[in-house]
Amino acid sequence: MRSILIKPNFESWRCAARRLLHAGVEPAAVLWSDDADEASLFAEESIIPESGGVPKVSAAFLDIARSATAHTDPRRWGILYRMLWRITRGDQRHLLEMPTDPDTRLVRNWCKAVGRDIHKMHAFVRFRLVGVGEQSGREQFIAWFEPEYRIVRLATPFFVKRFANMDWSILTPHECAHWDGNALQFTPGVSRDAAPDEDAQDELWRAYYRSIFNPARLKVRAMQSEMPKKYWKNLPEAPLIKGLIADSRKRVKTMLETEGLPVKPAPKNSYLESLRRLNDQPASSAD
Amino acid sequence: MELIRKLEVLADAAKYDASCASSGAARKDSLGGKGVGSTGGMGICHSYTPDGRCVSLLKLLLTNNCIYDCHYCINRRSSNVRRAFFTPEEVVQITLDFYKRNYIEGLFLSSGIIRSADHTMELVIDVARKLRETHHFRGYIHLKTIPEASPALIELAGRYADRISLNIELPSEKSIAALAPEKNLARTQNAMAHIRTKIDESFAAKTKPGGAKPTPFATGQSTQMIVGADDSTDSVILQRADILYTGFKLRRVYYSGFSPIPEPSALLPIKPPPLVREHRLYQADWLLRFYGFKVDEITDPNSANLDLALDPKLAWALRNRQRFPIDVNRASREELLRIPGLGVRNVERILGARRFTRLRLSDLVLLRLSMKKIMPFIIAADHTPTLFGLDDNSLRQRFLPPPKQLELDFENPAPSKADVRSVISGEI
Numbered sequence: 001m002r003s004i005l006i007k008p009n010f011e012s013w014r015c016a017a018r019r020l021l022h023a024g025v026e027p028a029a030v031l032w033s034d035d036a037d038e039a040s041l042f043a044e045e046s047i048i049p050e051s052g053g054v055p056k057v058s059a060a061f062l063d064i065a066r067s068a069t070a071h072t073d074p075r076r077w078g079i080l081y082r083m084l085w086r087i088t089r090g091d092q093r094h095l096l097e098m099p100t101d102p103d104t105r106l107v108r109n110w111c112k113a114v115g116r117d118i119h120k121m122h123a124f125v126r127f128r129l130v131g132v133g134e135q136s137g138r139e140q141f142i143a144w145f146e147p148e149y150r151i152v153r154l155a156t157p158f159f160v161k162r163f164a165n166m167d168w169s170i171l172t173p174h175e176c177a178h179w180d181g182n183a184l185q186f187t188p189g190v191s192r193d194a195a196p197d198e199d200a201q202d203e204l205w206r207a208y209y210r211s212i213f214n215p216a217r218l219k220v221r222a223m224q225s226e227m228p229k230k231y232w233k234n235l236p237e238a239p240l241i242k243g244l245i246a247d248s249r250k251r252v253k254t255m256l257e258t259e260g261l262p263v264k265p266a267p268k269n270s271y272l273e274s275l276r277r278l279n280d281q282p283a284s285s286a287d
Numbered sequence: 288m289e290l291i292r293k294l295e296v297l298a299d300a301a302k303y304d305a306s307c308a309s310s311g312a313a314r315k316d317s318l319g320g321k322g323v324g325s326t327g328g329m330g331i332c333h334s335y336t337p338d339g340r341c342v343s344l345l346k347l348l349l350t351n352n353c354i355y356d357c358h359y360c361i362n363r364r365s366s367n368v369r370r371a372f373f374t375p376e377e378v379v380q381i382t383l384d385f386y387k388r389n390y391i392e393g394l395f396l397s398s399g400i401i402r403s404a405d406h407t408m409e410l411v412i413d414v415a416r417k418l419r420e421t422h423h424f425r426g427y428i429h430l431k432t433i434p435e436a437s438p439a440l441i442e443l444a445g446r447y448a449d450r451i452s453l454n455i456e457l458p459s460e461k462s463i464a465a466l467a468p469e470k471n472l473a474r475t476q477n478a479m480a481h482i483r484t485k486i487d488e489s490f491a492a493k494t495k496p497g498g499a500k501p502t503p504f505a506t507g508q509s510t511q512m513i514v515g516a517d518d519s520t521d522s523v524i525l526q527r528a529d530i531l532y533t534g535f536k537l538r539r540v541y542y543s544g545f546s547p548i549p550e551p552s553a554l555l556p557i558k559p560p561p562l563v564r565e566h567r568l569y570q571a572d573w574l575l576r577f578y579g580f581k582v583d584e585i586t587d588p589n590s591a592n593l594d595l596a597l598d599p600k601l602a603w604a605l606r607n608r609q610r611f612p613i614d615v616n617r618a619s620r621e622e623l624l625r626i627p628g629l630g631v632r633n634v635e636r637i638l639g640a641r642r643f644t645r646l647r648l649s650d651l652v653l654l655r656l657s658m659k660k661i662m663p664f665i666i667a668a669d670h671t672p673t674l675f676g677l678d679d680n681s682l683r684q685r686f687l688p689p690p691k692q693l694e695l696d697f698e699n700p701a702p703s704k705a706d707v708r709s710v711i712s713g714e715i
Contacts, residue, residue: 098643099636100650123331127388141387161316162325166387201384207291208385211298212346213336216546217562222339226332237334245337252547260553264365266468269354271403275435275469 001031006077008034008150010069014062017081021055027085032077055088060096064111070150071110079103117148118155124231125159125170128199133167138181141168144195144234152177153186160184171195202236209237215248216255288371294381296371300351300362301397303548304454304511305541307332309343309392309427311507312449322423323387326449330427331392344395344429345385349373349410353399357456357467358552359516359545362399366550375414382418386426393427393449394418400469404435412440415447434471434478441478445485445505450538452509453478458527462517466554479535482508486536507538514568515560516545520591525571529582532575542568567593574599577631578624596687601627604664605683614666615646628660660686 002025006012012034020030065080083103086092098104127141141163147155156170156177169178174189223241232238266272288296314327332341350372351362361368382394396414400407411430418424430448432441445451453475457463460472485504492501510531512524528540544565545556571593574580578600585599586592587606594602604611604627613622615637623634633654640646645668652658663672663682 094643097639100640100644100646100653102653105653119329119331123333125389129387139387143389158325158328161318163323163387163389164317165320165323199388201388201390204291204294204381205385205388205390207294208298208345209334209336209342211295212302212342214302214338214340214546216559217338217340217544219339219562220337223335223337226339226341227335235334241337248337255547255549255551256557258549258551260551260555260557261365261367262553263356263358266356267354267364272354272469278435278474279464279468279471 002029003031003033004077006032006034008036008069010066013069013077013080014065017084020081021084021088024089027078027082030078030081032081034074034077057084057088058096061087064096064107067114067154068107068110070114070154072149073110076107076110079106083107114149114151114154118151120231121145121147121151121155122158124227124235126199126234126236127163127166127168128196129201130196136167136181138165138167141166142195143168143170144192145170145172146230146234147172147174148230150174156184198236206237206240210240210244213244215244215251218245218248220245290377290381293371293373293377294347296369297348297351297373298346300348300368300399301346301395303361303543303546304346304395304397304431305340305543306395306429306452306509306511306539307341307343307346308450308509308539309429311538312427313503313506315425317423317425322425323383324393324425324427326393326425326427333390333392342390343392344427345382345391345393346395347373347378347381347397349375349378349396349398349407349414350401351399352401354402355400355467355469357470358554359456359466359513359548361548361550363552365552368550375410375417378414379417379422382426383422383424386424391426393429395429395431397431400433404433405437405440408433408436408440408444412443412447415444419447432478432482434475436478438481441482442485442504445482446503448505450507450509451482451505452511453482454511455527455531456511456513457517458512458519458524462519466517476531476535479508479510479531479537483535508535509537509539509541511541511543514542514544514565516555520586521564521568521571521593522586522591524568525575525582525585528572529575540572542572561595563595564593567595567599571599574603579621597683598627600625601660601686605686611664612666612672613664615651616641616666616668626661626664628657628664 004016004020006016061084068076068080083095086103087095095101095104099108125143125145127143129139130142131140132138133140152170152172152175159168159170159177160179163179165181167180169176171190171194173191176187176190178185178187232241309326309330310328312326316325317323330343332343334342336342348362350370351368352370352372353360353362354364356363356365360366378394378396382391385391386393394414396411398407398411415428415430418428428448429450429452430444432444432451432453434453441451455472455475456467456470463470463472486506486508489501489504492499512527514524524542531537531540542565544560544562547559571585574585575582580603584603587594587602593599597605604625610625613626615623620634620638623629623637624631633656636654637646640650644650647668648658648662648670651661651667662670665672
């Protein structure tokens, strides 16, 4: 049995996996563990060049592995190596296309969970304006977000494209991302109090959220399945939810009890009269 | 009026429009030094309100003043609702402020009709023009257009917008004449035909190799039908949707269950339809668009309305039992799509997996299918259904949900989790 200690990221796993594969070490003979702070790491030893007969693997597998390594399940390193082994040495080139294979299914489920977390980060990050650059004149924003998985590097290129002309930082407990118009940079995680709590626009945003809600269609579980409570603490609109739900029954009752307004005759208006004349003409093309 | 009060009035006035899509736009982003925004990927829902609806676009009316008198609408001229009017600059500023904070994907702007269709369209277009040209806004813009507006203005709207829509509101000329006297079915469909032509032209120009850079135009159009404000049956509603999809290539038809409004009209029903009716229509709509169903297959020839207790594919399967069981290891894609409980994605997974293996029930469990639903209808390597000896009624009983889900129920308001997923994923 061989013990392999890596840093908990894709590059570190890839390095180790490549060496093991090259050395022909079977998956069952490897015990994987990870530690972000460990100084002497297997993966940082010299890398054997690929020309030494390491089999190639598809870009699709590397994409999946990159995404799956962002998950936090401790089995991920070993299972990904086992898949790599099966694809390259086990004559199972089509492993990724077999959704009923337990390894494929597990890894695809990790990817799905990671993908969902990335999507929710794109949705629920809330930027707060903190100033304007004295020389650059660029607006500066800070956001706080708590992702479930290690997705900061996977999720932030989206914000670069969308908010290319703002300076922004997204702070999380694991890792932070910073954009200044030139480069995306990453720094270690910080605590919640490093980010501002409020933005001057939050009040207007809450007014919108309150007003766009339709009390006659209450579907609390549908809301929660897409916006689970774990995200609420960092959403400026979430404190309104309880009150909106509580008031909705009364609001609907009032609407249902209001007597219908009678139809009034159309006012004199030349535009409405022209419409009426059009309506009186025989229909042209529609049935 | 204070800006925040205007926002309250004009968001409240806009909330009855069900559309919120922000996907399907052409790819654009703000790299390169100007403006803000990006589109082109999957649409993003930035929040959800307790009605289960997503908040993706900032949905506003420019004004809720209106000279039309559509009886289902809170903003009709005979309503006593509080009125407000945004200046175009105000809408532009709120949109940019909200967008930069990542509250929204973009703007969905509509308006009550003031003075005339053209005058109203010009004001709406002015907002979009300022966003795009003055502020280089690259986020999503959805503009509501008016069938009576001149073609040149609709073309201009399509130039700035990613999506444009015209609300048909009701499925038949008779209902439109009764409830929306200023509107007209033929005019609405003529305007949709015009938009379709522009979308097709723009697409053809874009894909022509070596062609000149075409004038940009929206990549899709959509519409909305209100359900339960008139006596139109589901069959009439779906027939109309089918005409709109095939004749005018709409991206989406939204079904909006008529919802009680303050300031109701005497012409409208007091009791809203059950929310599940709207849900069944969406499921039927998916069958039309992604499952190869013909509109006449979806409703029961003996009943013009969908079965509220069962999803429409299951209801169809129970009516057409001679088509089953279907062998998941041999059937074509078209046949697999007809199996209740099997969505588009899982059909693809099955087609992929069976190239390498003969599928057994345990494989289907791994795909997380609802076994209870599909087992009576399929043959797998280790399974042949036995339920087909049962009479119609007992098989139907097997699938009925608890009856409490059928009514608007404030103690237990949600449809089942599976229903929620199916609305979101489109899988039936």
